[in-house]
Amino acid sequence: MEPILQIRHLSLSLPVKKGMVSILHDVSLDVAPGQILGLVGESGSGKSMTAFAVTRLLPGGGHEKLGGSIRFCGEELTEKSEKDMQAIRGRDISMIFQEPMTCLNPVFTIGRQMTDVIMTHQKISRAEAMKKAEDMLASVHIRQAADVLRCYPYELSGGMRQRVMIGIALSCRPKLLIADEPTTALDVTVQAKILYLIREACRRLGTAVIFISHDLGVISQICDTVAVMYSGHIVEAGKAADVFETPEHPYTRALMAAVPKFTVSAAAGDRLFAIPGIVPDPSEAMAGCRFAPRCPFATEICRTAPPSDTLTGAGHLVYCHNWQSAAPAIGVLRGKEAEA
Amino acid sequence: MISMHFLLKRLLHLVLVFFGVSVVTFCISHVIPGDPARMLVGPHASPETLAAARASLGLDQPIWTQYIQYMTGLFHGDMGLSIRTQMPVAGELAKYFPATLELTLAAMLIAVIFGIVLGVASAVHRDAWVDHVSRIISLVGVSMPLFWSGVIALILFYKVFPIFPASGRLDAFLSPPPPVTGLYIVDGLIAGQMDVVLSAIHHLILPAVCLAYVQLAIIARQVRSSMIDVLEQDYIRTARACGIPRRTIIYRYALKNALIPTVTLTGLTIGELLGGAVITETIFAWPGMGKYVMDSISFLDFPAIMGFTLVISFGYVLINTVVDIVYGILNPQIREEGER
Amino acid sequence: MNEAAEAAVRPSRWKEIWEIALRNKLTLTGFAIVALVVLVGLLAPVLAPYDPNEMNIPARLQAPGAEHLFGTDEMGRDILSRVMYGARISIAVGVIIVAVSAAIGIVLGSLSGYFGGRADQAVLAVTDMILAFPSMVLALALTAAMGPGLLNTMLAVIIVRIPMYTRLMRGQVLVAKEQQYVRAARTFGEKPFWIVVRHIVPNCLTPLMVQMTLGIGDAILIASSMSFIGLGAQPPTPEWGAMISTARIYAIDQWWYAAFPGLSILITIMGFNLIGDGIRDILDPRSRK
Numbered sequence: 030m031e032p033i034l035q036i037r038h039l040s041l042s043l044p045v046k047k048g049m050v051s052i053l054h055d056v057s058l059d060v061a062p063g064q065i066l067g068l069v070g071e072s073g074s075g076k077s078m079t080a081f082a083v084t085r086l087l088p089g090g091g092h093e094k095l096g097g098s099i100r101f102c103g104e105e106l107t108e109k110s111e112k113d114m115q116a117i118r119g120r121d122i123s124m125i126f127q128e129p130m131t132c133l134n135p136v137f138t139i140g141r142q143m144t145d146v147i148m149t150h151q152k153i154s155r156a157e158a159m160k161k162a163e164d165m166l167a168s169v170h171i172r173q174a175a176d177v178l179r180c181y182p183y184e185l186s187g188g189m190r191q192r193v194m195i196g197i198a199l200s201c202r203p204k205l206l207i208a209d210e211p212t213t214a215l216d217v218t219v220q221a222k223i224l225y226l227i228r229e230a231c232r233r234l235g236t237a238v239i240f241i242s243h244d245l246g247v248i249s250q251i252c253d254t255v256a257v258m259y260s261g262h263i264v265e266a267g268k269a270a271d272v273f274e275t276p277e278h279p280y281t282r283a284l285m286a287a288v289p290k291f292t293v294s295a296a297a298g299d300r301l302f303a304i305p306g307i308v309p310d311p312s313e314a315m316a317g318c319r320f321a322p323r324c325p326f327a328t329e330i331c332r333t334a335p336p337s338d339t340l341t342g343a344g345h346l347v348y349c350h351n352w353q354s355a356a357p358a359i360g361v362l363r364g365k366e367a368e369a
Numbered sequence: 370m371i372s373m374h375f376l377l378k379r380l381l382h383l384v385l386v387f388f389g390v391s392v393v394t395f396c397i398s399h400v401i402p403g404d405p406a407r408m409l410v411g412p413h414a415s416p417e418t419l420a421a422a423r424a425s426l427g428l429d430q431p432i433w434t435q436y437i438q439y440m441t442g443l444f445h446g447d448m449g450l451s452i453r454t455q456m457p458v459a460g461e462l463a464k465y466f467p468a469t470l471e472l473t474l475a476a477m478l479i480a481v482i483f484g485i486v487l488g489v490a491s492a493v494h495r496d497a498w499v500d501h502v503s504r505i506i507s508l509v510g511v512s513m514p515l516f517w518s519g520v521i522a523l524i525l526f527y528k529v530f531p532i533f534p535a536s537g538r539l540d541a542f543l544s545p546p547p548p549v550t551g552l553y554i555v556d557g558l559i560a561g562q563m564d565v566v567l568s569a570i571h572h573l574i575l576p577a578v579c580l581a582y583v584q585l586a587i588i589a590r591q592v593r594s595s596m597i598d599v600l601e602q603d604y605i606r607t608a609r610a611c612g613i614p615r616r617t618i619i620y621r622y623a624l625k626n627a628l629i630p631t632v633t634l635t636g637l638t639i640g641e642l643l644g645g646a647v648i649t650e651t652i653f654a655w656p657g658m659g660k661y662v663m664d665s666i667s668f669l670d671f672p673a674i675m676g677f678t679l680v681i682s683f684g685y686v687l688i689n690t691v692v693d694i695v696y697g698i699l700n701p702q703i704r705e706e707g708e709r
Numbered sequence: 710m711n712e713a714a715e716a717a718v719r720p721s722r723w724k725e726i727w728e729i730a731l732r733n734k735l736t737l738t739g740f741a742i743v744a745l746v747v748l749v750g751l752l753a754p755v756l757a758p759y760d761p762n763e764m765n766i767p768a769r770l771q772a773p774g775a776e777h778l779f780g781t782d783e784m785g786r787d788i789l790s791r792v793m794y795g796a797r798i799s800i801a802v803g804v805i806i807v808a809v810s811a812a813i814g815i816v817l818g819s820l821s822g823y824f825g826g827r828a829d830q831a832v833l834a835v836t837d838m839i840l841a842f843p844s845m846v847l848a849l850a851l852t853a854a855m856g857p858g859l860l861n862t863m864l865a866v867i868i869v870r871i872p873m874y875t876r877l878m879r880g881q882v883l884v885a886k887e888q889q890y891v892r893a894a895r896t897f898g899e900k901p902f903w904i905v906v907r908h909i910v911p912n913c914l915t916p917l918m919v920q921m922t923l924g925i926g927d928a929i930l931i932a933s934s935m936s937f938i939g940l941g942a943q944p945p946t947p948e949w950g951a952m953i954s955t956a957r958i959y960a961i962d963q964w965w966y967a968a969f970p971g972l973s974i975l976i977t978i979m980g981f982n983l984i985g986d987g988i989r990d991i992l993d994p995r996s997r998k
Contacts, residue, residue: 115614117612119613123610123611126606128603131604134604134622136625146613149612150612194607197607386837389837389841390841393841401851401854402854512926512976514930514934514937514971515934516937516971517967517970520956520960520967521968523960523961524960524964524968528964535961640846641843641844641845643843644846648938652957666849666857666939669857671854674853678847681843682847686841
């Protein structure tokens with residue numbers, strides 16, 4: 030299917046106290062209608078910034094530098110004015126966020142906040158918008174939607190607020206939904222329901238979804254395709270099944286090894302694996318691969334030249350010099366750690 | 370809008386605070402002075418008057434009997450005789466009350482309106498010249514002695530640039546409008562005497578601005594900092610992600626949240642304005658309660674001073690109750706819980 | 710263990726605050742202003758060109774010039790000298806008011822916060838009563854009852870300001886009480902009094918410092934206002950507020966008479982405000998905007 034969102038060689042620099050700091054490097058992604066793309070990585074890897082770059086909600090106060098191309102429905106978003114972007118946000122591209130506790134305005138009722146969004150994008154009366162809002166809440170499985178509309182955010186539970194957020198996000202039937210860690214702040218039982226809700230809505234409305242999470246478990250449950258990010262770069266991308274079954278990049282493998290249920294030889298008493306070292310600071314300049322300092326397979330070339338993308342299977346991309354030579358078994362990683 | 374429970378709770382609180390205030394004023398007039406009777410009649414009273422005062426105070430009675438007598442007097446509007454004018458203090462204060470009300474109301478409007486405008490402009494255009502100018506205005510404002518700004522304003526706008534009159538509420542050749550509210554501007558409008566209205570405004574501007582300035586600065590600072598705080602909140606990002614126009618976000622979504630702490634501040638502001646009225650009214654020869662108490666101070670007219678203290682404090686407490694209720698209306702969570 | 714860590718953190722934290730404060734231009738300006746005013750006040754007998762109370766009727770109400778940099782008042786006294794001596798009074802008044810009211814507030818607040826119960830209720834009730842008045846009006850009534858004069862004014866302002874520190878300290882203690890190191894001390898069987906003195910109070914002082922710095926400016930302001938009204942320092946005293954009170958009649962035609970004492974108050978208070986704001990921004994990064 031033709032991708033609805035095509036990101037090519039996206040780079041982003043944000044202003045800091047002294048000069049600019051590069052946040053994203055050469056990010057390329059595709060999302061197709063009705064499909065869910067999982068964007069995974071540690072905090073600070075640039076997942077959220079990629080999303081904010083798409084909707085241009087960047088924290089640089091207009092001084093940020095955006096390079097590359099973001100094509101959405103055949104239109105180039107990087108060339109759009111703020112006013113055009115305003116019309117697109119909420120109507121064609123919606124977002125939901127991590128903290129349902131703080132994402133709703135505490136001094137307005139749910140109904141007021143939902144209708145404000147609907148009326149921003151559609152020329153209808155408050156009463157009509159209220160009817161639409163009620164329908165939308167019902168469609169995200171909120172019972173007594175009419176009562177909830179009259180509530181203030183503090184009167185609702187975390188799960189309910191996240192449902193409301195999804196309701197607001199879907200109220201104008203957007204073509205793309207960006208979900209930034211939408212379940213991280215919720216209880217596990219509520220998490221599953223919200224995940225189900227997002228997937229169902231996506232299938233029903235044909236909405237494309239970018240699902241951002243640091244939790245591989247969540248990503249594996251819901252996503253069709255996956256992109257793994259590290260320090261502002263995509264390191265591996267492909268169909269979810271491929272990436273999870275045959276991870277090629279040392280970082281992806283390490284990430285999976287760090288998740289208990291992904292251990293290959295899950296013998297009792299096995300130690301949980303932790304990736305040594307920390308994510309490099311974005312301001313830190315590096316000639317080669319940014320994972321090299323933490324990578325057990327790094328060789329000379331990794332420290333001097335940035336890796337380019339290599340196709341390892343149908344649509345499965347990996348950005349690594351040594352992906353073939355790096356021993357595929359995670360057991361080696363474990364051994365290395367034990368030695369250290 | 371507001372629950373009865375909330376209102377009743379505020380009213381009960383009001384009664385308690387009134388009681389507390391009366392205890393304090395009772396202590397000031399009956400317990401602190403070496404000889405309360407002497408304080409009440411002044412240093413030049415005849416021995417007979419002094420003896421009569423002693424008897425009426427019941428100084429040989431237990432303290433709580435004295436308090437009951439004191440409260441009985443207050444309930445009948447009896448605040449004693451002014452030493453200076455030999456008139457009942459309550460009547461005198463009633464005569465001067467409207468002038469003070471007009472001045473403090475005007476000052477409050479100026480402080481609140483311009484304080485909010487300045488604070489919002491400053492927060493929205495952070496670190497631009499608007500922000501710098503408004504921060505300098507605020508810094509000078511919070512450090513400015515009221516009695517000095519009044520004198521300087523007179524030198525500037527009466528002597529150097531003769532724009533405003535130096536004293537009184539009306540031009541000498543005009544007579545006050547028929548009293549309805551006691552506020553010359555309002556009464557002038559009711560009577561349709563535009564010359565009186567204009568003259569009253571002309572006389573009011575300089576003292577009101579001087580009185581307002583310090584509070585304006587405090588409000589501007591508060592609004593700026595809470596507005597900046599609110600603009601960084603998640604729900605503002607949500608609103609932006611939903612495509613709500615920037616103006617709507619600033620002036621409706623953010624401002625309502627930012628004004629909640631400002632409402633509480635407004636209550637304190639009124640206290641400062643009422644206290645400051647003593648100084649401003651003296652400098653601008655404004656015939657209100659402040660000038661009355663200032664004249665009383667030079668005679669050590671203790672009953673007049675205590676009467677003034679009582680009236681101002683009761684007014685202050687009353688206004689703060691109103692402020693609390695407004696706070697409840699603005700902040701749905703407080704309204705529901707009914708307590709702070 | 711915990712306690713040792715806390716103790717080790719404290720001095721370095723103050724050092725850090727101090728270092729950040731010195732890097733901020735505005736805060737530095739505040740320090741410079743206050744240092745200057747204090748210095749002028751201390752050295753007034755050396756620096757002042759004239760005796761502040763020496764009358765010279767023939768030279769009355771002279772405009773600023775070579776003889777009298779700030780001009781003279783209606784008695785021919787040198788305004789510059791009076792302003793210099795005024796710095797002494799104002800700084801002393803501000804510092805004493807804050808020191809005494811904060812000390813009492815800290816004691817009351819920590820006791821009421823730590824022990825709670827009836828005593829706490831009583832303290833809260835009294836502070837509520839005092840806070841129900843506009844501070845200026847209550848100070849005015851109290852001074853009137855005790856009799857005009859600078860000492861009584863200071864006493865009145867102290868009474869009016871105690872609740873602020875009590876409330877602040879009480880809130881701090883309520884939080885600190887639940888901290889691990891305090892619980893640890895309790896399980897070690899330390900006496901409550903020593904827990905309060907050794908563990909709680911030192912850890913609550915930082916926010917109080919901000920309030921106290923801002924409080925000095927505020928105390929100078931309210932005390933000079935009382936002098937202006939005629940309840941505070943009495944006329945021959947070279948107190949800034951009292952000077953402006955007398956200057957009021959002459960100010961329209963002799964601008965310098967009111968201008969210089971007023972400017973001194975403005976600058977002094979601004980100095981304390983700059984320092985207070987600076988420290989607050991360092992302590993509360995949220996307010997650093």
